[in-house]
Amino acid sequence: xxxxxxxxxxxxxxAKRPVSKRLHMDARSVLPSxxxxxxxxxxxxxxxxxSAAGCLLTDVDGHEYLDYLGDYSVGLAxxxxxxxxxxxxxxxxxxxxxxxxxxxxxxxARMLCERFDSLDLVRxxxxxxxxxxxxxxxxxxxxxxxxxxxxxxxxxxxxxSFSRGRPSLNVPVDAVLCDYNDLDSVRAAxxxxxxxIGCVLVEPxxxxxxxxxxxxxxxxxxxxxxxxxxxxxxxxEVQTSRMSYGGAQGLLGVHPDLTxxxxxxxxxxxxxxxxxxxxxxxxxxxxxxxxxxHSGTFNNNRxxxxxxxxxxxxxxxxxxxxxxxxxGEQLRGQADAQLREYGFxxxxxGSLIGIHPTDIPVARTSDLADADxxxxxxxxxxxxxxxxxxxxxxxxTLSLPQTPETDARFLEALESSLQxxxxxCR
Ligand SMILES: Cc1ncc(COP(=O)(O)O)c(C=O)c1O
Numbered sequence: 524x525x526x527x528x529x530x531x532x533x534x535x536x537x538a539k540r541p542v543s544k545r546l547h548m549d550a551r552s553v554l555p556s557x558x559x560x561x562x563x564x565x566x567x568x569x570x571x572x573x574s575a576a577g578c579l580l581t582d583v584d585g586h587e588y589l590d591y592l593g594d595y596s597v598g599l600a601x602x603x604x605x606x607x608x609x610x611x612x613x614x615x616x617x618x619x620x621x622x623x624x625x626x627x628x629x630x631x632a633r634m635l636c637e638r639f640d641s642l643d644l645v646r647x648x649x650x651x652x653x654x655x656x657x658x659x660x661x662x663x664x665x666x667x668x669x670x671x672x673x674x675x676x677x678x679x680x681x682x683x684s685f686s687r688g689r690p691s692l693n694v695p696v697d698a699v700l701c702d703y704n705d706l707d708s709v710r711a712a713x714x715x716x717x718x719x720i721g722c723v724l725v726e727p728x729x730x731x732x733x734x735x736x737x738x739x740x741x742x743x744x745x746x747x748x749x750x751x752x753x754x755x756x757x758x759x760e761v762q763t764s765r766m767s768y769g770g771a772q773g774l775l776g777v778h779p780d781l782t783x784x785x786x787x788x789x790x791x792x793x794x795x796x797x798x799x800x801x802x803x804x805x806x807x808x809x810x811x812x813x814x815x816x817h818s819g820t821f822n823n824n825r826x827x828x829x830x831x832x833x834x835x836x837x838x839x840x841x842x843x844x845x846x847x848x849x850x851g852e853q854l855r856g857q858a859d860a861q862l863r864e865y866g867f868x869x870x871x872x873g874s875l876i877g878i879h880p881t882d883i884p885v886a887r888t889s890d891l892a893d894a895d896x897x898x899x900x901x902x903x904x905x906x907x908x909x910x911x912x913x914x915x916x917x918x919x920t921l922s923l924p925q926t927p928e929t930d931a932r933f934l935e936a937l938e939s940s941l942q943x944x945x946x947x948c949r
Contacts, residue, residue: 589929592920606833647827649795660815671723704735713754746778761783847923876919
């Protein structure tokens with residue numbers, strides 16, 4: 524039954540979006556499946572956006588959507604935030620791509636080091652993926668070891684995705700795969716490869732792997748194991764740094780050796796940050812023994828760094844981040860209550876929410892492996908039909924321009940969409 528309902532949903536979707544459809548068909552002749560990000564590729568085709576403002580998207584066929592995807596957390600400040608516009612306008616006036624340094628670089632670095640206790644020094648990159656590649660390289664050089672311990676469902680970028688049964692274009696990392704929220708599997712890995720694991724790379728909450736929160740004690744346990752075993756602990760806070768002024772680590776009081784960030788921090792421009800303990804970061808300082816080069820033409824892209832300075836100075840205040848976190852906790856609680864009536868649930872933390880078509884407790888990605896994903900796809904389309912844009916896999920990401928009124932509209936749309944999904948699943 525649900526397959527038939529999905530088929531007619533695709534037809535209805537396509538009929539309402541002739542311009543998006545034509546643009547998509549054109550794009551397919553030059554882009555694999557018509558997009559440049561696999562995560563944006565959904566059936567029957569993604570709609571093309573013409574303009575965006577605040578938390579509103581308008582597509583080329585004239586449909587408006589409340590944006591509850593927030594570009595998978597890039598859009599924390601919403602679309603076209605004033606502070607970023609001004610920073611970008613100033614760059615347009617003064618110039619960019621200097622081939623030397625600009626003053627905002629140290630300014631951004633200083634603001635980050637002040638916020639995050641574990642950061643002594645930072646380096647910029649073009650993306651979160653690159654930040655993680657630098658973090659892994661620094662950790663392995665520092666430890667003199669070769670293996671990287673990662674978790675099933677861990678997503679650290681387009682070339683660093685570690686999920687059993689989900690193939691990806693990974694760089695050849697010598698990865699040891701453990702189960703999230705399972706310290707025993709981590710201890711067993713260190714026992715199996717003594718003095719070979721140089722780096723433990725972990726998200727404080729599994730992001731793309733299902734928005735699954737770490738259980739109390741898991742991250743602190745990793746800290747202890749890394750100290751005992753002489754491995755470098757890396758927190759990938761590309762998504763979770765939004766949890767508080769000092770990131771997830773500030774909220775939980777667990778300090779890694781290295782941290783990576785990106786996404787919203789560049790105000791919508793490509794950006795990544797890797798930072799942490801001076802002793803490890805100094806490996807890329809000139810004149811150290813040994814010393815490694817780390818270059819990247821766009822590491823100090825002036826648009827990204829200036830946008831980041833504006834974000835840190837006037838958008839990402841203690842108050843705004845705390846309020847966003849609280850609103851997220853509240854919305855997740857309300858959504859979860861509705862979802863449970865239909866055998867679904869909402870997982871997540873703060874302003875990052877995942878909707879799943881099962882009510883069994885979820886502590887790791889494999890807990891979701893047997894769930895039929897089609898109800899989530901139908902829910903996504905039903906929400907879209909009601910003018911709410913979420914992630915195709917059930918991801919909901921809050922942004923600052925949303926209000927209690929838009930949240931109420933979201934919950935209302937969720938309820939009526941769930942009724943349709945429940946009927947289709949009978
Ligand atoms: C936790 C995490 N790390 C790293 C990345 C990669 O960042 P980017 O897409 O900027 O390379 C992502 C992107 O989704 C992410 O969610």
